[in-house]
Amino acid sequence: MVASPRLWRALGGAGVRLAAFFAALFLVAGVAFVMVLWLATAGALDRQADAAIRADAAALVERFRDGGAAAVAEAIGDRMAEDVEQEALYFLADAAGTRLAGNLDGPGVSAGDGAWQGGPLLRDGERAEARVLRRDLPDGGTLLVGRDVQDRQALRALLAEGLASSAAVALLLALLGAWLVRRALEARLGPAVETAAAIAQGDLSRRVPLSSSRDEFDGLGLTMNAMLDRIGQLMDGVRGVSDAIAHDLRTPIARARNNLDEALASARDEAVLRAALERGIVDLDNISRIFQAVLRIAELEAGARRAAFAPLDLAPLLEDAAEIYAASAEVREQTLEVSVSGPLPLVGDRDLLFQAMANLLDNAVKFAPPGGRVRLRSSLLPAQAGGPRLLRVSVSDSGPGLDPAERARAGERFFRADGARTTPGSGLGLSLVRAVAALHGGELRLADARPGEVPPGLEATLLLPVEAPSPPV
Amino acid sequence: MRVLLVEDDAEVARFVRKGLGEAGHMVEHSANGRDGLFLAASEPFDVLVLDRMLPGGVDGVRLVETLRAQGVRTPVLFLSALSAVDERVRGLKAGGDDYLTKPFAFEELLVRVEALGRRPSGDAPATRLRVADLEMDLLSRTVTRGGKRIDVQPREFRLLEHLMRHAGQVVTRTMLLEKVWDYHFDPQTNVIDVHVSRLRQKIDKGFDKPLIHTVRNAGYVVRADP
Numbered sequence: 001m002v003a004s005p006r007l008w009r010a011l012g013g014a015g016v017r018l019a020a021f022f023a024a025l026f027l028v029a030g031v032a033f034v035m036v037l038w039l040a041t042a043g044a045l046d047r048q049a050d051a052a053i054r055a056d057a058a059a060l061v062e063r064f065r066d067g068g069a070a071a072v073a074e075a076i077g078d079r080m081a082e083d084v085e086q087e088a089l090y091f092l093a094d095a096a097g098t099r100l101a102g103n104l105d106g107p108g109v110s111a112g113d114g115a116w117q118g119g120p121l122l123r124d125g126e127r128a129e130a131r132v133l134r135r136d137l138p139d140g141g142t143l144l145v146g147r148d149v150q151d152r153q154a155l156r157a158l159l160a161e162g163l164a165s166s167a168a169v170a171l172l173l174a175l176l177g178a179w180l181v182r183r184a185l186e187a188r189l190g191p192a193v194e195t196a197a198a199i200a201q202g203d204l205s206r207r208v209p210l211s212s213s214r215d216e217f218d219g220l221g222l223t224m225n226a227m228l229d230r231i232g233q234l235m236d237g238v239r240g241v242s243d244a245i246a247h248d249l250r251t252p253i254a255r256a257r258n259n260l261d262e263a264l265a266s267a268r269d270e271a272v273l274r275a276a277l278e279r280g281i282v283d284l285d286n287i288s289r290i291f292q293a294v295l296r297i298a299e300l301e302a303g304a305r306r307a308a309f310a311p312l313d314l315a316p317l318l319e320d321a322a323e324i325y326a327a328s329a330e331v332r333e334q335t336l337e338v339s340v341s342g343p344l345p346l347v348g349d350r351d352l353l354f355q356a357m358a359n360l361l362d363n364a365v366k367f368a369p370p371g372g373r374v375r376l377r378s379s380l381l382p383a384q385a386g387g388p389r390l391l392r393v394s395v396s397d398s399g400p401g402l403d404p405a406e407r408a409r410a411g412e413r414f415f416r417a418d419g420a421r422t423t424p425g426s427g428l429g430l431s432l433v434r435a436v437a438a439l440h441g442g443e444l445r446l447a448d449a450r451p452g453e454v455p456p457g458l459e460a461t462l463l464l465p466v467e468a469p470s471p472p473v
Numbered sequence: 474m475r476v477l478l479v480e481d482d483a484e485v486a487r488f489v490r491k492g493l494g495e496a497g498h499m500v501e502h503s504a505n506g507r508d509g510l511f512l513a514a515s516e517p518f519d520v521l522v523l524d525r526m527l528p529g530g531v532d533g534v535r536l537v538e539t540l541r542a543q544g545v546r547t548p549v550l551f552l553s554a555l556s557a558v559d560e561r562v563r564g565l566k567a568g569g570d571d572y573l574t575k576p577f578a579f580e581e582l583l584v585r586v587e588a589l590g591r592r593p594s595g596d597a598p599a600t601r602l603r604v605a606d607l608e609m610d611l612l613s614r615t616v617t618r619g620g621k622r623i624d625v626q627p628r629e630f631r632l633l634e635h636l637m638r639h640a641g642q643v644v645t646r647t648m649l650l651e652k653v654w655d656y657h658f659d660p661q662t663n664v665i666d667v668h669v670s671r672l673r674q675k676i677d678k679g680f681d682k683p684l685i686h687t688v689r690n691a692g693y694v695v696r697a698d699p
Contacts, residue, residue, distance in 0.1 A: 281578075281690075288576050289659065308562060320654060323628060327667040355658040362661040429661065 018185065019178030026177060030170040034163045042156045049131065049147055050116075056088075057135050057145040064137050069094060072143065073101035087148045089123060089130050095140030107142050108132065118149075129153055188217045192224060204232055238298070249290060256283035293428040300352070300435035308349045314391060314464075315342025315378070317354055322376050325361040334368050336361075337375045344378055344391050345466060348440045356436040359429040360395040360460050367399030367458065374398075375449075380466070388465035390442070396449035396459035407446045433460070441465045474498045474519040474590040479509030479536065480552065481528050485575070489522065492579045493586065506531030513540055518547050519590040522582075525553030525564060534567040541568035548589035552577070561657070580691035584643045591642075602637040605697035607676065607684055609637055618676060628653070629672050636685065636695040645692035669693055 056079075064072045069092065076090045080103060090102035097107070105122035113136040121130045132146030191209045198206045207228060208221035263276030322338045329336040346353075364374040374397050381390040434444045442464035449457030476493055480486040481504050490500045501518070503509040506527035513521055513536070521540075523533040531539070537549050550571045551564045561572045571585050602609040606619045614630060616623045625633060632653050636644060646665040650656060669685065677683040686694050 278690075284576070285578070292574075293659070320656070324654065324660070324664055324668070327671060328662060328664050330671075331667055351657045354656045358658050358660055362664075366662075 016182060019182040022181055023174035023178040026174040027171065030167060034167060042159055045152060053133050053145050053147060057133050057143065060143055060145065061135050069100055069139065069141055076101040089132060089146035089148060091144035093142045104144060107144060192221055199228065204235065249287060252283060252287050256280055290428065293432060297428065297432050297435045300439050309347055311347050312350055313342055314344035314346050315340050317350065318357060318376060318378055318393065321354060321357040321361055325365055328365045329374055332365060332370050334365060334372050334374055340376065340378045344380060346391060346464060352436045356433045359433050363429055364395050364397035368397035369399065372398040388467050391464045391466060392461060394459055394461040396457055398457045399455065401448055401456035401458045402446065437462055437464065476500045476520050476522060476586060477513055477518045478502045478522045479506065479527060480524045481505060489582065492583060496583055505529035506536050510536050510539055513547065514543060514545060520586050521547050521549045522586060523549055523551055525551050534564060537568040550585055550589055578690060581645050584645050584691060587642060604637055604640045604684055604695055605682065609634060618680065623675050625675060632668060632672055636693060641694065641696045643688050643691050643694045
């Protein structure tokens with residue numbers, strides 16, 4: 001259960017990054033929300049107040065044009081009397097700066113027509129938080145119109161405080177969310193990381209545990225498991241090859257070596273030496289053929305050879321193979337019966353299929369007794385419900401056949417039935433056929449050619465799907 | 474013939490040079506793809522024998538692709554320890570003309586090199602082939618020897634045709650499988666010998682001078698002299 005710290009760190013990094021990203025997103029959304037809220041409340045209040053002041057001032061300036069300073073002073077007096085909340089601020093002075101009307105004690109520091117000023121001003125001797133607009137009158141007098149903003153500032157402070165505390169809560173929530181996201185990620189990815197770490201340390205039997213939710217993480221786990229199964233298969237293949245090499249190549253190599261050794265030590269004349277050398281070459285050629293076949297089977301079993309797949313008709317291929325081996329059969333005075341009716345459409349590797357047929361026919365001719373019979377038959381089976389259409393190709397002989405135990409083992413590399421010990425062969429023929437069949441999505445079946453009779457003979461049947469098999473996972 | 478051998482394994486190179494030299498060919502050798510490419514592009518050769526995997530950044534396939542792109546059409550025989558059929562297909566696709574898997578019998582190499590080096594004659598396609606008193610009419614698809622008609626099956630006809638087209642040249646069993654049957658496979662047994670001996674029964678039986686000869690460790694040759 002110990003994952004390597006580096007893997008954990010890498011995962012922690014990704015988890016933290018993801019979580020931080022979500023937290024940041026959450027915060028940005030919060031800030032945007034607060035800004036909109038602020039503009040819609042405090043900002044709107046300010047804008048409304050400014051607009052009212054501006055309209056009030058404009059009205060008073062208009063009044064000045066109609067009735068002079070006295071009319072303005074009167075209007076100011078009326079407005080102050082109507083202002084129950086005591087918020088309105090006014091100041092009217094003549095050109096000399098003498099106050100004519102209003103509740104402000106002085107003009108403050110504002111400069112120029114249309115200038116705003118804020119901050120504390122003296123109102124009837126008391127300080128007041130004010131926002132004031134200054135208008136210059138045509139006679140050189142000064143008009144200030146404003147509002148007391150004490151209450152509004154209190155409201156604004158309250159609002160800011162509320163927003164700040166909710167921002168703090170949002171930050172906390174964001175951090176909590178980030179932590180939860182990271183925890184969840186770790187919980188889902190942790191088992192996969194542990195499995196990968198265990199496998200990296202050599203335990204190929206481990207698989208990623210899956211949850212019942214069948215989500216994306218399970219998809220990842222499933223893919224990883226499929227990959228691990230495949231790796232396992234390949235490893236088995238490699239192991240199989242090394243076993244095979246250890247098991248069956250050493251013997252002929254040792255034999256060839258001994259023969260050469262012996263010839264070198266004791267050959268009396270050149271003819272004997274030459275014969276030994278020639279035999280050595282034959283031995284080496286055999287060894288390299290076995291080697292090639294072993295590699296080829298491994299390659300096929302790894303499913304790595306589909307480059308040469310193409311649509312083809314199996315019928316002429318079967319006829320060609322039969323024609324080649326008919327000659328061998330004839331030498332052994334056997335009859336080779338062929339009943340092939342085409343077309344037999346298939347997607348596959350022409351040379352490999354031919355090799356498989358060659359191996360089957362070669363076996364049949366080898367094991368059928370002199371004067372015996374070999375049959376090659378083919379048919380296109382009707383489609384089974386749900387299954388692909390199958391091609392059936394069978395080669396049967398009148399030889400000794402295989403008993404059930406031998407049949408189960410035939411197709412294992414280098415397996416040779418007891419009866420076959422005296423016949424030449426590497427014991428690789430059927431495993432190659434089996435591998436070729438598997439590569440084409442089909443299978444090889446072995447049965448008695450004539451059940452119940454003695455000898456039963458052997459019938460080797462290839463079942464190949466007509467459609468192209470999907471590549472192995 | 475002038476042969477360029479590009480092979481990094483010194484032992485194989487020595488073996489091939491010696492063998493081809495003894496057979497009367499001039500062999501230039503370079504041990505890496507870069508030098509080989511330079512030689513092949515700058516001097517005329519009859520055949521190039523290239524190792525499939527070479528040091529120096531330019532492997533056999535790259536070398537051939539580059540040569541073909543430059544318009545050099547010299548026939549190429551690949552030597553390779555990569556036996557996979559896919560590899561063979563790749564080599565031939567790149568512009569190679571033949572492919573031989575290591576380990577190989579030297580005779581097989583010699584025969585293939587000589588077959589590649591023989592440029593096709595510009596004559597009109599022959600309609601009759603003739604070796605001593607054996608005659609083959611490619612139009613009526615008949616075989617006669619000493620004026621006497623010999624019945625051969627279609628495949629035997631193709632087998633004999635291939636041997637007669639290469640009269641005087643050794644043809645290996647693998648070459649027969651490839652050219653006459655057009656399959657790349659390991660026949661497990663001496664089945665080709667059986668076919669040749671059946672043909673021999675028909676062609677040579679009853680005549681003083683055999684025309685189909687077996688060449689030890691190599692293959693077969695059709696010729697008038699023993």
